[in-house]
Amino acid sequence: MKFIIAFLILFINIYFIKYQTFSYSFIYMQNLVISVAAPKGGVGKTTTAVNIAVGLSNKGKKTLLIDVDPSGYSSSAFGYDEEKIFANVIDLYKQTKNVQEVIHRTQFPNLEIIPFERINYNEEVIFNRLTSDKTVLRSAVQEIKFLYDYIILDCPPFLYGSTVNSLVASDYLIIPVKSSKFSLEAVAKMIGFVEEIKKTENPGLKVDGLLLTMHEFNTKASFHVKKELYRLYPNYLYKTAIPKNSKVAESTFYNKPVILFDDHAKASVAYMNLVDEIIEKHETSHLMNLSGFEHSDFFEEEIGVN
Numbered sequence: 672m673k674f675i676i677a678f679l680i681l682f683i684n685i686y687f688i689k690y691q692t693f694s695y696s697f698i699y700m701q702n703l704v705i706s707v708a709a710p711k712g713g714v715g716k717t718t719t720a721v722n723i724a725v726g727l728s729n730k731g732k733k734t735l736l737i738d739v740d741p742s743g744y745s746s747s748a749f750g751y752d753e754e755k756i757f758a759n760v761i762d763l764y765k766q767t768k769n770v771q772e773v774i775h776r777t778q779f780p781n782l783e784i785i786p787f788e789r790i791n792y793n794e795e796v797i798f799n800r801l802t803s804d805k806t807v808l809r810s811a812v813q814e815i816k817f818l819y820d821y822i823i824l825d826c827p828p829f830l831y832g833s834t835v836n837s838l839v840a841s842d843y844l845i846i847p848v849k850s851s852k853f854s855l856e857a858v859a860k861m862i863g864f865v866e867e868i869k870k871t872e873n874p875g876l877k878v879d880g881l882l883l884t885m886h887e888f889n890t891k892a893s894f895h896v897k898k899e900l901y902r903l904y905p906n907y908l909y910k911t912a913i914p915k916n917s918k919v920a921e922s923t924f925y926n927k928p929v930i931l932f933d934d935h936a937k938a939s940v941a942y943m944n945l946v947d948e949i950i951e952k953h954e955t956s957h958l959m960n961l962s963g964f965e966h967s968d969f970f971e972e973e974i975g976v977n
């Protein structure tokens with residue numbers, strides 16, 4: 672009898688590990704580390720990091736958002752002003768605090784955050800010097816990775832310092848792409864940079880996807896960028912595109928991510944779709960055809976482009 676039970680347990684384990692079903696992900700955490708980065712300012716990195724972190728936590732995923740951008744915007748998106756921040760990313764780099772001591776709770780049980788207090792120019796110079804040690808962030812992330820389904824890192828708009836550290840510490844990368852001519856150059860630069868990191872510090876790093884942000888579904892410029900991205904990187908483009916939506920800017924005045932500010936706003940609905948897409952991709956990947964999706968399906972909504 673004991674032998675039969677042991678055999679059954681072994682069989683079930685092998686089945687779940689091989690086929691990663693929902694029940695497997697329900698029992699075991701995903702422990703995925705995802706950076707949101709692009710070598711371009713104002714493309715929606717912070718908006719994306721914050722909204723997918725909230726979205727994932729709403730779906731019951733234990734999530735940690737780490738703000739590694741010295742401008743500290745993702746912290747302020749949660750209303751984290753200076754008084755509420757008792758420790759931050761710099762303390763980690765200075766090694767005056769360990770990673771457990773810099774984690775802040777939020778109003779959501781599944782969402783925690785490591786904030787970045789806004790710093791002045793001199794402090795930023797010091798911080799950039801500290802980031803030359805690429806092991807600090809990676810070690811910190813490794814130490815707590817097992818506690819979370821998803822760890823999301825919001826990176827600054829440059830390809831050195833804490834961005835490099837985040838990519839070294841990550842499994843995946845989301846590249847937000849704002850529809851403009853220069854976005855394509857930024858994507859090529861980012862993908863080239865990922866190849867460098869893969870060759871040196873982090874061979875396991877993968878591009879999770881290119882995300883169209885502030886997308887205007889009815890303009891030729893946006894359509895052109897989308898088409899070019901699809902042509903150049905067919906397997907990378909998320910099916911979800913985030914529309915340009917005034918509710919996003921409005922939500923920042925209330926220190927709230929848009930999906931909390933107005934869950935019916937077009938951008939909020941899109942971010943929730945993106946969260947579903949990410950979860951589906953990582954937790955039911957065996958069910959999907961990872962070679963991409965149907966071209967006709969992808970462009971269906973834009974047939975009326977003007």
Ligand SMILES: Nc1ncnc2c1ncn2[C@@H]1O[C@H](COP(=O)(O)OP(=O)(O)OP(=O)(O)O)[C@@H](O)[C@H]1O
Pocket residue numbers: 711712713714715716717718719740744826827828884885886913914915916917919920923938
């Ligand atoms: N979908 C959207 N629709 C309209 N405005 C948006 C949208 N996404 C972001 N924005 C606005 O665009 C601006 C830049 O967004 P965000 O701060 O997320 O970019 P970023 O890439 O993190 O910038 P930085 O490089 O400065 O860190 C913000 O004012 C934000 O409110």
Ligand SMILES: [Mg+2]
Pocket residue numbers: 716717718740744826827
């Ligand atoms: Mg930002």
